[in-house]
Amino acid sequence: SLLTTLLVFWILAIGIAYFLSRSSMRPILASWNRQKQFSANAAHELRTPLTVIQNQMEYMLTKPKSQVIDQVEPISTSLDEVRHLQTLTNRLLTLARSDADIIQINRQSVNLQKWLEQLIKPYRDIAASQSKSLDDQIKVSVEGKLDPDLIRQLIIILLDNAIKYTPTGGTVTFAAEVVHESRLKLEVRDTGQGIADADKKHVFERFYRSDKSRNAKTGGNGLGLAIAQWVVKEHHGTITVKDNHPKGTTFTVVLPIK
Numbered sequence: 001s002l003l004t005t006l007l008v009f010w011i012l013a014i015g016i017a018y019f020l021s022r023s024s025m026r027p028i029l030a031s032w033n034r035q036k037q038f039s040a041n042a043a044h045e046l047r048t049p050l051t052v053i054q055n056q057m058e059y060m061l062t063k064p065k066s067q068v069i070d071q072v073e074p075i076s077t078s079l080d081e082v083r084h085l086q087t088l089t090n091r092l093l094t095l096a097r098s099d100a101d102i103i104q105i106n107r108q109s110v111n112l113q114k115w116l117e118q119l120i121k122p123y124r125d126i127a128a129s130q131s132k133s134l135d136d137q138i139k140v141s142v143e144g145k146l147d148p149d150l151i152r153q154l155i156i157i158l159l160d161n162a163i164k165y166t167p168t169g170g171t172v173t174f175a176a177e178v179v180h181e182s183r184l185k186l187e188v189r190d191t192g193q194g195i196a197d198a199d200k201k202h203v204f205e206r207f208y209r210s211d212k213s214r215n216a217k218t219g220g221n222g223l224g225l226a227i228a229q230w231v232v233k234e235h236h237g238t239i240t241v242k243d244n245h246p247k248g249t250t251f252t253v254v255l256p257i258k
């Protein structure tokens with residue numbers, strides 16, 4: 001009877017292997033692999049800042065108790081890493097929720113001119129604090145229906161990147177207008193390092209960072225544009241990237257708002 005049991009298991013194993021290899025199972029397997037890759041990448045990204053924080057804390061503990069309070073540098077390095085972890089976990093959570101289909105897009109009527117002006121205001125100071133400038137050209141005289149939380153995230157991702165990848169003295173321009181009466185066109189232009197043609201088709205992939213950005217140690221995580229693309233898809237809009245002239249990058253988003 002042991003032989004029968006083994007035989008049954010063997011037949012079952014062959015059956016399962018055959019079932020898994022059938023073409024109808026391939027998309028499921030591929031998505032399973034993508035999910036595994038996603039978790040591996042996520043764990044890797046989480047580990048780096050945690051190690052830095054651990055090292056800084058351990059270093060502080062080597063100091064006499066009375067001096068620990070004066071350790072400004074390790075504290076500020078750790079705080080930078082904690083902020084980095086915060087952005088990372090928020091973005092991972094957004095993507096995990098989008099995968100699980102548990103975010104409901106919640107369109108609301110928004111006074112776009114006022115809302116956009118308010119939204120970008122703090123970024124003018126953020127740019128200025130890094131000796132860069134942020135110009136705006138917002139000409140939207142209609143109300144629009146969109147999910148303000150998600151579109152805010154999208155705009156912040158594009159502005160953050162434009163400022164981050166533009167060297168000191170550079171300019172970021174945020175433009176908004178209505179096209180074809182029912183579409184909102186947003187454009188974020190910068191005079192920064194630009195994106196090589198070979199990288200353009202990959203920048204919306206999760207965890208993708210160009211070598212140039214990686215080497216520049218700009219502290220990104222390669223998730224921003226993946227979220228941006230998902231937000232745009234939820235709104236049935238489009239997002240495209242092209243060169244800005246004479247240099248830098250332009251991201252264009254077009255969203256239906258009726």
Ligand code: ADP
Nearest residue numbers: 161162165203209210213220221222223224225
């Ligand atoms: P990250 O957190 O690395 O910025 P993103 O998903 O937002 O992740 O962007 C992916 C990659 O696309 C970046 O690492 C960078 O190489 C490139 N990129 C995005 N925006 C710009 C930009 N405005 N200028 C130059 N490169 C950019």
